[in-house]
Amino acid sequence: MKDKTILITGASGGIGRALARSFASAGARVVLLGRQSRPLIELVATLRAEGHEARLVIADLLTTPPADVACKAINAFGSLDGVINCAGVQHFGLSADQSAAATAETFAVNTVAPIQLIQALLPHLQGRSEAHIVNVGSIFGSIAFPCFATYSASKFALRGYSEALRRELAGGPVQVHYVAPRYTRTAINSEAVAHMADALGMHQDSPEAVAEQVLAAVLHKAADTYLGWPEKLFVRLNAILPRLVDRALIRQGRQMRPFARRHLAESN
Ligand SMILES: NC(=O)c1ccc[n+]([C@@H]2O[C@H](COP(=O)([O-])OP(=O)(O)OC[C@H]3O[C@@H](n4cnc5c(N)ncnc54)[C@H](OP(=O)(O)O)[C@@H]3O)[C@@H](O)[C@H]2O)c1
Numbered sequence: 001m002k003d004k005t006i007l008i009t010g011a012s013g014g015i016g017r018a019l020a021r022s023f024a025s026a027g028a029r030v031v032l033l034g035r036q037s038r039p040l041i042e043l044v045a046t047l048r049a050e051g052h053e054a055r056l057v058i059a060d061l062l063t064t065p066p067a068d069v070a071c072k073a074i075n076a077f078g079s080l081d082g083v084i085n086c087a088g089v090q091h092f093g094l095s096a097d098q099s100a101a102a103t104a105e106t107f108a109v110n111t112v113a114p115i116q117l118i119q120a121l122l123p124h125l126q127g128r129s130e131a132h133i134v135n136v137g138s139i140f141g142s143i144a145f146p147c148f149a150t151y152s153a154s155k156f157a158l159r160g161y162s163e164a165l166r167r168e169l170a171g172g173p174v175q176v177h178y179v180a181p182r183y184t185r186t187a188i189n190s191e192a193v194a195h196m197a198d199a200l201g202m203h204q205d206s207p208e209a210v211a212e213q214v215l216a217a218v219l220h221k222a223a224d225t226y227l228g229w230p231e232k233l234f235v236r237l238n239a240i241l242p243r244l245v246d247r248a249l250i251r252q253g254r255q256m257r258p259f260a261r262r263h264l265a266e267s268n
Pocket of ligand 1: 011060089137189
């Protein structure tokens with residue numbers, strides 16, 4: 001990653017912070033984007049104190065025009081060699097209980113914002129000798145989960161876009177990577193979701209482990225990366241025999257309902 005400049009969205013979050021550290025430690029200059037200035041200022045200061053090169057861009061991806069975000073990110077160091085679309089939101093609960101605003105935000109942040117940012121950055125990235133686009137998806141972007149219906153759908157769309165774009169850009173300098181974490185211990189998961197993950201025995205990763213897999217995907221030019229062994233297998237099984245997976249997930253969906261109700265009560 002030496003002499004490469006990488007834009008990381010969602011850098012104030014759990015996985016984004018870990019990505020900033022991993023890529024900076026691998027020698028990259030990092031441009032860190034998020035809405036909250038305080039954690040980003042602290043992160044940039046820490047990275048610089050450790051001898052890394054880091055700059056920040058404070059922007060809300062829902063209200064800042066993608067061309068402005070792209071321009072600020074490129075101007076931070078003068079050029080960019082890659083973008084990691086990591087910013088994301090998750091609204092847990094039964095679909096019938098989800099507000100129209102939460103549904104719209106899910107698709108706007110998880111799907112539309114990364115696509116529009118990529119479109120704004122592509123002319124620049126295509127002028128580089130080698131460039132990388134990483135879209136952080138989810139295992140739920142291949143296995144559609146009850147109580148995460150819109151979140152799953154937003155990540156299915158991001159995965160589909162990543163695959164199409166990879167085919168469109170094949171043979172050129174820009175590589176497209178899709179990385180799908182499983183449950184990771186960060187603030188995106190509410191207390192109710194965290195309790196549910198423990199109660200249902202979901203496999204859990206640290207943000208640092210996810211960041212290392214993202215770095216490995218870029219270094220090894222991996223197209224798709226799914227984290228976790230049983231999850232990798234279930235992704236394939238769901239693609240070939242979705243009706244077989246139905247049974248297990250309908251059962252799990254029933255176990256999730258009390259946690260969804262608790263989450264709804266806590267957020268009201
Ligand atoms: N944690 C998991 O279990 C898990 C599993 C699979 C996939 N993922 C994916 O991993 C990615 C990172 O999630 P995380 O776990 O690190 O969550 P997180 O700690 O909640 O971080 C989310 C990040 O997204 C940013 N963000 C949200 N809305 C934004 C907006 N409108 N404009 C700009 N930035 C915005 C937040 O920035 P501010 O706080 O500064 O607004 C924050 O930096 C997401 O795409 C998520 O879907 C997570």
